Amino acid sequence: MGVAEHSKSTYLELQRKKVFRYVIFKIDEKKKEVIVEKTGGPTESYDDFAASLPESDCRYAVYDFDFVTSENCQKSKIFFIAWSPSVSRIRSKMLYATSKDRFRRELEGIHYEIQATDPTEMDLEVIRERAH
Numbered sequence: 001m002g003v004a005e006h007s008k009s010t011y012l013e014l015q016r017k018k019v020f021r022y023v024i025f026k027i028d029e030k031k032k033e034v035i036v037e038k039t040g041g042p043t044e045s046y047d048d049f050a051a052s053l054p055e056s057d058c059r060y061a062v063y064d065f066d067f068v069t070s071e072n073c074q075k076s077k078i079f080f081i082a083w084s085p086s087v088s089r090i091r092s093k094m095l096y097a098t099s100k101d102r103f104r105r106e107l108e109g110i111h112y113e114i115q116a117t118d119p120t121e122m123d124l125e126v127i128r129e130r131a132h
Contacts, residue, residue, distance in 0.1 A: 001099040002033035003106045010036045011107050014064055015078060018042055022049040025060040025103070027095055034060065034103050046124045058096040059083045060103060062110070065127050077111040077131045080104055086117045 013019040021044045026037040037059065038052055046063070053059055061081040069075055082100050084093050104110065112130045116122035 001027065001095075001102055002031075003103055004028075004031075004033045004035045007034050007036050008106055010039060011062060014039075014062060015109050018064065018076075020064070022052075022061060022063045024049075024052055025062075027058075027099060029095070034099070046127070050119060050122070053083050054085075056085055056087045058085070058088050058092045060096070060100070062107065063127070065131055067128065067131055069132070075131070078109060079127060079130070080107065080110045080113045081122055082113070082115045083122070084115070084117055 007025055010020070010023050014021075014023055019042070020039045021042050022040040023036060024038040025034050027033070028035045040049055040052065046065075049061070049063055053061065061083060063079045063081060064076055065079055066074065066076050082096065084096055104113070114122050114126065114130070
């Protein structure tokens with residue numbers, strides 16, 4: 001499974017320039033590569049991001065989480081989320097599972113990875129706990 005050049009450059013814009021709050025990627029089975037499905041601007045919330053993931057199909061996503069530490073420092077951590085809802089097709093789950101490591105290696109600078117099969121496994125509290 002390849003990774004579209006646009007996918008890498010969009011991730012770098014999120015990581016380095018903070019152009020996006022999140023990027024959702026999907027596998028284009030015809031092209032056999034990971035492509036950008038959707039991006040969210042810096043003002044979009046975590047709820048906007050979560051609502052953008054399909055209820056019954058797999059996706060990869062990257063979310064830039066901003067928070068303030070107990071020392072009152074502004075920090076940012078980038079999360080890679082492998083979204084694989086339990087109701088998605090077996091073939092889709094297999095495809096995303098087998099392609100994940102290859103895609104993840106293309107994205108340097110990820111701080112945390114989350115595997116989620118339902119929204120509770122990646123809700124904001126989970127993200128907050130992992131970031132601290």
